[in-house]
Amino acid sequence: MKSTAHAFPENVSAALRDPQLNKALAKFKAGFPQRRATAVAALPEFEALRDEGKRIKDHALAHLDLYLEMFEANVVARGGHVHWARTAAEAREIVLKLCRDAGARMVTKGKSMVSEEVGLNTALEAAGLEVVETDLGEYILQIRKEAPSHIIAPALHLSKEQVADDFRRIHTHLPHDRQLTEPADILTEARVLLRDKFLQADVGITGANFLIAETGSTVIVTNEGNGDLTQTLPKTHIVLTSIEKVVPTLEDVSTLLRLLARSATGQEFSTYTTFSTGPRRPGDLDGPEAFHVVLVDNGRSALLGTEMQEVLRCIRCGACMNHCPVYHAVGGHAYGWVYPGPIGAVVDPAILGIKEAGHLPNASTFCGKCESVCPVRIPLPKLMRHWREKEFEANLQPAWMRQGLKTWAWFAKRPALYGAGARVAMAALGLAGRRRGRFGMLPLAGGWTSQRDFPAPQGRTFQDLYASRKGRTHG
């Protein structure tokens, strides 16, 4: 996917002027956080589970090489294959080659953010394959030629009326005046259409929420069951996933699963949780003949051993964006790349570079809500701040900001001079604003006054007044 993260401010302007988006976001922000809160309240040990989730992932990351090799050995022992992709391009080439080797013409896909990250669909389609997204949200986006705006609710920015219009536009073989007013109508139509695709597909591609080292299993969770049909019906199943998803044991996964759905949708468990361990064995009633796992790095291993390593704990639940007031204001597309919200603000610069994605870690008030709901306690504001440090070191921030900050810091480090300057400035500002108590416009404060008035100061500084009232100087 091509990034527009550098154009974040323009994306924001467009998003804020989109009435449909605003409506969808208002509904979204009222729903997801409430459902999580209810689920968490019903599980007294939830905070302890978060600690345990963090511990499991920290342990796996500290021994990532070991667990990845163990995972590979166990996949191979069960008759599967593991492929290593350092970059997005390598991942695309590997998957394309596997599809060609399987003689594929049609590929069905379960929901996978890693496939968005590496731009898989475009590559497969360019090679002449028919690619069908089978998650309803992703299917809708595919026919609209849009990217997901959320990692688990990819089409949340759309209304059901928009989807109905798209279905009438694309599914021209169906009677135009059919009823598509209810979500159930839309779902039924998609289900019937996709059923054929599942049966025709030569290759099924899914992502993975977790990889289990001790068994060589991959795990996906879905609410639609499309993942199961994607991976069990075609002859070849390719799991496209990333290296930080591995955990040591089945037991670990069951702990993380207890956190995942509650954090994501407020469900106790997703409707379908599917474990894939190798291809079909003799005597199995179904399953693929070939099982491939493509493990993507794409910048992740470079974070190991750095202050950014903690972001690799992420289990992609989406709780951070579900609770983020900035995401609530602008939605996911404004971020300009695959991963939006607080997690995107940390992950995207790691993959795209801080020059391209520099706005994202800056577009946060550091309100801390994301960290407070993260199931694996990723300190997202701290990690965003680390990106700001890297920007500062590389001199990438806008000149006005950097210069303003430097000037302010120069004065603030000289308390006597600062105090004298503050007295003069506040006296002038206080006098000018005395009658009205605020300013509608102020030189150099356009960013403030474009959105709100600027309250006038009282006139004298506290330290000045305090010294004179107490009849004493600073002690």
Add this chain to the structure above:
Amino acid sequence: MPDAQTAQHTATDATTRPRVGLMVTCLVDLFRPAVGFSAVKLLEDAGCEVVVPRQTCCGQPAWNSGDRADTADLAKLMIQAFEGCDYVVAPSGSCAGMVRKHYPEVFKDDAEWAPKAHRLAQRTYELVSFLTEVRGVSALAARYPGTVTYHDSCSGLRELGVKEQPRRLLRGVEGVKLVEMPDAEVCCGFGGTFCVKYPEISGKMVGDKAAAIMATGADTLLAGDMGCLMNMAGRLKREGSGVKVRHVAEVLAGDLSAPPIGEGQS
């Protein structure tokens, strides 16, 4: 800080007169000295000796902008300024949070300053939680006739656990009727430099906040942080709202000498 240590402080200090350094915060110093005087009154009434060392800013703007060197320089000035104080108290969850939660990280690789930063961090409190938790204040003699709604500023709430303390004290103020706004814990969109770096997002956030405030029918908005207060007051005034905006310390101290934030001298 471990709970045992807090408890120990409380036990000793209830009977002694601790020396409290007032960390005025740059915004209170520059824009609203009334909050500083309210804090002094509240602390003195709670049996503290208050001192105000010369100070500028805790360094948070530099810290949040990725400027570690200037942050460390400013933090060192603060650490030096408040040496000799039993406690340091700020009428701001954000600035107290900077000292408590972030100063240790600023100096984590600095063997000389790290222990000093830790010592300051452990002694630093947000004003209202200091009054209630360390000084055991449960009732105040103040009076404020009005329907009040309280906004939870993010750093105070999530870094320091300031939530019930101001409400508890406000309920004890004669004449105050406290009503909760929807989404009181949602950020107002100030975020320091955020509000001028991304004015449109900030505007949307503070617009939603202003709507939530007005929906309560309260005549007064209170909070514990000047940045948030200036942001919310500025938006409420821009929208023509008559809601009066004050720092919670002013109401708790019964000091209404200054006009509400963003309003002129009548």
